[in-house]
Amino acid sequence: METFVFYIFSAFMVLSALMVISVNNPVKAAFFLVLSFFASAAIWLLLEAEFLAIILVIVYVGAVMVLFLFVVMMLDINMVQIKKGFVNNLPLAVAVAIAMFATIFFVVGGESFSQSVFTIPDRHGADYSNVAELGKVLYSDYVYSFEIAAVILLVGIIAAISLTLRRRPNTRHQKIEDQIAVKSKDRLQVVKVDAQPRKYEPAKEEQK
């Protein structure tokens, strides 16, 4: 049963990953990427890594890919233009691909992941919470690397914002704090007008 589920989701993952690079429409490619993420999350669930699986869905499927689609939908990508010269460059591309695959294969080949290197992990009961275990490890043994990673991310965010931030002093935008801080005096001025009865002076009829 478990192997069956594994093969279904792996097939989904590999097929959708292939579709990502082969479909014509970039928006469809992004949707296939979502499907591929989702299938890999399912495989992680099979490995009893439920925390990582759900975080993968929340972060990559729920946030990263939504923003990705947001951008892709607004771009006008002409696939015909991009695919021009595909046949001419094909031999070179294949050669590069084979070279890269060979490098990776000889460095980390199948033996590096065999059962002699990694023993089959223990199964845990339903009470075992790998969220708690992960939290304990992350905040004790690896607390410095965890915090350094967090700071690097923060620096990345600040750098990205400061690169794209442009001040446009001429644009008019709402200043909420000014609006809240406003007093009735600033908006409305009550002018005291003397209510003295003016003497009625009938307009003199000037006869000329």
Add this chain to the structure above:
Amino acid sequence: MLDLILSIYKIPVINILVKIIVIMVPLLLTVAYFTYAERKVIGYMQVRIGPNRVGPRGWLQPIADAMKLMFKEIIFPSDANKVLFTIAPTLAIATALAAWAVVPFGSELVLADINVALLYILAMTSIGVYGIILAGWSSNSKYAIMSTLRTAAQVVSYEIAMGFALVGVVMAARSLNIGDIVEGQSSSIWGWYMWPLLPLFVIYFISGVAETNRAPFDVAEGESEIVAGFHVEYSGILFAIFFLAEYANMILISIMAALMFMGGWLSPFEGVSALGLGDSFLAGSSIIWLLAKTAIFMFLFLWFRATFPRYRYDQIMRLGWKVFIPITIVWIYVVGLMYYLELAPWFIKG
């Protein structure tokens, strides 16, 4: 005969299916009558009567609406992507209903009692946005695509605030399991997490309103600007499914607010002996309390819609990023401080 039924019920698959039906049918009925309640409540708030023609006092109105939508023709816009056009509402309803798998209705009444229930619900609601994105994109209509872009940005922004609000709850309960979160609030009404986490509670609910694209955050629909947003091209049953998903999500946000901040199925009179309730059902925890608390939040959704004008888009973004996220981050620090001080009755080290 009874033995036969019991033996069939004990087959795991059948057992789970029966449980799913027991959750689904009342949920869908609630959705149907929630739409009726919405029209009535908003009607009375606006000094109108609301639907009163079909059946006594209009009670059959939601059923009439459902029948009408079921028998209407599904119109596919020209050059629309038909496959994605039909997958979109399916995805919306599937995630909206799948999230209910981990919602507990009592200390034992839960379909799937998983450790990461809270994260699972967040994941399901975050996948739900793809229903809207797919609908908008596959409709081949400019109003729909504008709505999609608005929704994508809005939901992603408010998910962060909502997630941080939930971090506070998880810190207080020290568990991602919803049953444990509710049990952590037992003792009395003052044990509910809404008191120490009041800012997070408010932010959670407002973010929930924004996540479900309800007024005053309904720029995704914005009928005065972009007709009806992402479902402008939808008709018949496909439109009805979007409607169903939206209301199921609203009820989900309400029940989650009741579970995480208002003690779920715990009685508000728990631990109060002065009232002399003794062992009566008012003092004991039961599903009635959970449903009553959920109903309060469901009413709030309707009240908001009748009260507030729609936010402008930049105001929504400002509220999410510049107000809610800073407040939640500060309050997570405050929760840590309360933990350090072991503030009773919430933060006692067990």
